[in-house]
Amino acid sequence: QVQLVDSGGGLVQAGGSLRLSCAASGRTVSNYVIGWFRQAPGKEREFVSAIRWDGGTTSYADSVKGRFTIFRHNAENTVYLQMNSLKPEDTAVYYCAAESSWTRLRVGVPRYWGQGTQVTVSS
Numbered sequence: 553q554v555q556l557v558d559s560g561g562g563l564v565q566a567g568g569s570l571r572l573s574c575a576a577s578g579r580t581v582s583n584y585v586i587g588w589f590r591q592a593p594g595k596e597r598e599f600v601s602a603i604r605w606d607g608g609t610t611s612y613a614d615s616v617k618g619r620f621t622i623f624r625h626n627a628e629n630t631v632y633l634q635m636n637s638l639k640p641e642d643t644a645v646y647y648c649a650a651e652s653s654w655t656r657l658r659v660g661v662p663r664y665w666g667q668g669t670q671v672t673v674s675s
Contacts, residue, residue, distance in 0.1 A: 554578040554664040558648040561669030572633040574648030582606050585657045586631040590644035638673045645670050
């Protein structure tokens with residue numbers, strides 16, 4: 553079992569920044585891929601970003617490339633999503649997720665999920 557607690561959402565104006573946190577505990581997290589997904593009202597959940605815990609390989613959705621950065625803090629067992637130049641279309645509930653398989657996480661079927669944190673970007 554892996555437990556995930558995500559936090560850091562809030563209300564921000566367009567062009568602003570937020571940093572989301574995903575604190576992981578349980579099984580050896582170094583064996584997992586940690587990712588972020590988001591779901592806006594009336595829309596399907598979509599992939600945002602992912603990072604391999606052991607090697608640091610990262611992946612981003614085209615819609616956030618150049619604006620979002622995912623990174624990990626090994627000692628804290630925490631993965632962060634730094635979100636800059638936020639746009640109203642980034643408004644969504646953001647979920648962190650964990651999966652041992654990079655492929656399974658990238659296609660949106662990870663086994664473990666956080667509870668979600670709301671991000672609202674005003675225009």
